[in-house]
Amino acid sequence: MANADVVALLENIALALELKQESPFRIRAYREAARNVAFLIPDIRQLFAEGKLEEIPGVGSSIAEKIADYLTTGKSAYLEAMGPEAPAGVLELTRIPGVGPRRARTIYDALNIQTAAALAEACRQGQIRALKGLGAATEARILQEIERLPERSRRIPLGVALPLAERIVASLRVWPGIDRAEPAGSVRRCMEMVGDIDVLVAAKDASVVRDAVTRGLPFAPELIASGPTKMTFLAPGAWQVDVRVVPERSWGAALQYFTGSMAHNIVLRERAMARRLKLNEYGLFDLDTGASVAGRTEAEIYERLDLDWIPPELREAAGEIEAAEAGRLPRLVESSDVRGDFHSHTMYSDGEAGIEAMARAALALGYEFLAITDHSPGLGITHGLDLAKLVRQRQEIVALRPKLAPFRILHGIELEIRASGELDFPDDILAGFDLVTASLHLATRQGTERITARLLAALAHPLVGILNHPSGRLLDTRPAYDFDLDQVIDAARAHGKALEINGSYLRLDLPDSAARRARDRGVVFSLGSDAHSIAGLGAMRLAVAVARRSLIGPDQVLNTWSADRRAASAAIRQPPVPGVSGGR
Ligand SMILES: [Zn+2]
Ligand SMILES: [Zn+2]
Incomplete structure (x- = not known):
């Protein structure tokens, strides 16, 4: 293939x-x-x-x-x-989280180690701590990561699973004889990591589906299992995909059942029993007569159980059933509510596209605005904006505006919060931006107190509007830095600043649990794709998914607000700095 x-x-x-x-x-x-x-x-x-x-x-x-x-x-x-x-062994080692290319090179050169197993053994024997730049703590961390590898390799980040599932169902839907196809399981619930990819297909005949899978997909997968109602194959990247075939009359029941979660389904089943009904993947049946009372659509199943239809992202048995019973499910933010993106990069720092190309792509997505937020110079590896570049970028944006109006390019900045807690640009420079977003990428191991203080100082600064990827975690590879989330939430709320939900498939930060806590305390959120390319703008989809799982409605999301309302918010509005002619 x-x-x-x-x-x-x-x-x-x-x-x-x-x-x-x-x-x-x-x-x-x-x-x-x-x-x-x-x-x-x-x-x-x-x-x-x-x-x-x-x-x-x-x-x-x-x-x-x-x-x-x-x-x-x-x-x-x-x-x-x-x-x-680039010996194969070194490439192999770089796949271990916490090793990285430089360490892989060091380990390979010193000990000729080429596999994870050999590296684990060397860690146990204390050979790694002796190498230059590594040490005992790193050795322990590497060993821990290797021991977690088998578990990790079975899990797929949502940013990989969701687009893949959608491409698979798009291909299956157009195959003759297939009536419907949808992602199910944890992908449909938008869990941040999923075990395998579940796809549900309605068709009269499983052999049609087998043909569609083996001949209709863009890659020609080898079936690893195939039966009358279920087949399994490996997609590129060796991700496991399970395809289940159901008849049209059971579609809704099967979609409900295979979407889960398990805990949610157990509560629903008990609810059905209390009404003398039986719920399974084939439908909802009268317990006494065995007659089918619902099953074609999910909505009719929920309705028959006296519930509003529950969005898949909420199906965790975490209060959503009670809310659906009371008619109090919140309206969740949707992709179509989003009017623009507050986080994107161009060739001025580490992005791959130019400003105009990014803006036109945003326009094509139906957006009203795009914030260009290249890095400030403090994050050295990204070749951030020095003053000369900043001036050129400002000029380019100003020149582009009339061409794209009423679409609006916001000249923003992803401003480094330095190790000292200072910001990377002085106020007179910051005052010139339409939007200042602050990030902490460096010196992330200072401990709770200092990290929290840096984040709080940024939120308190009158010219900073948004705190990017507030926890600093990288999905499944690097935990959040030590900081006090509650203090950050309270500060954002007190200053009227926004906390970002970063949609980059590597981050998803804030994560849903933290975002939900911030949501409950009334914080405003900004959604950002953190796109480094035109395709990267699509990550907005993931930011929306995290927001939905966090029960966030459009009113709490800056991206859905009208231009006037945005302009009046502390996250965007730039209070004048005395004695400075910034120029907007
Ligand atoms: Zn960043
Ligand atoms: Zn960024």
Whole structure:
């Protein structure tokens, strides 16, 4: 399957570049391209034959060249040229969280270790702590991560699972003989990590579905199990996909049942019993006569159980059933409520597209505005905005505005909160931005007190409107830094500032549990894709999913507000700084 091979090629190039400590721009470009190829519907060989490789998001002429070489010759001259620099063993080690390219290189060079198992053994023998720049604490952490690997590898981040599930169902729906197809299970509930991908299909005949799976999908998966009602295959990335086939008359019951959660379903079943009804994946039945009373749609099942229909994201037996019974389910924010994006990057820092391309893509999404928030210089690796770049960026945005009006480009900044707690730009510079968002990327191990103080100082600063990815966690790879969430929530609320829900598939930060706590205390949220490319703008979808799981309605989300209301909020409005002519 060519698409999966190309994904592997691009990922290997990215790792090889990383080991050579090449520019983070180029590394990120290969990763982004790999991700987009993984989600590609057509066969990449087809696009190559038609000369359309560069139409793949994130694939420019240079990456297209590498793909073309690989598709033509079956190997990559570019990757091979880096060969001795990137032994397979080192690549293997970099996949262990907490190791990373530099450490992998050190470990490989010193001990010739090439596998996770050998590294674990070396950790146990205390060999790793002796290496330069590692130490006992790192050794312990690496060992812990290796021991967690088997569990981790079974779980898929939502940002991978959801687009993949949607692409699979889109392909199945158009196959003749298939009436419906939907994602089910934890993907449909938008859990941040999912075990495997569940897909539900309504069709008269399972053999039709088997054909659709083996011949209708963009990749040709090998079935690892196939029965009359269920088949299992591996998608690119070796993610497991379970496809269940149900008749149309059971569609709603099956969708409800296979969406879960288990806890939610148990409560529903008991509720059915109390009404002398039986609920299962085939339908809702009268316990006495066995007659079917509902099952075609989910809505009629909930209705028959005297409940409002419950959005899948809430089905956790965490109060949603009581709320549905009382008719008090909150209206949750939807993608269609979102008028714009408060977090995006361009080539001015570590993004891959220009301002105009990003703005036009946002416009095509139906947005009214896009905030360009490139990094300030403090985050060295991203080549942030120095003053000269900042001026050029401002000029470019001002010049673009009349061309795109009434669409609005906000000139924002992702401002580094320095280790000292100071902000990365002085007030007179900050006053010139339409929007100042603050982030803590550096010195993240200072301990609760100092980290919290830095976050609070940023929220209290009159020119800062939004605190980005407030917990700093990376999904499934790096825990949140130590900080006092409640103090941050209270400060955001007191100053009228927004806490971000960052939709980057690597982050999802604030996570749903923390966002729900902030929601209950009346904080306003900003949703940001943190896009580093045009395709990256799609991560807004994930930010919306997290907000929905956190019970957040449109009124608490800055992105849904009208321009006037936004302009009146402390998160956007820029109070004048005395004695400074900032210029808006
Ligand atoms: Zn950031
Ligand atoms: Zn960012």
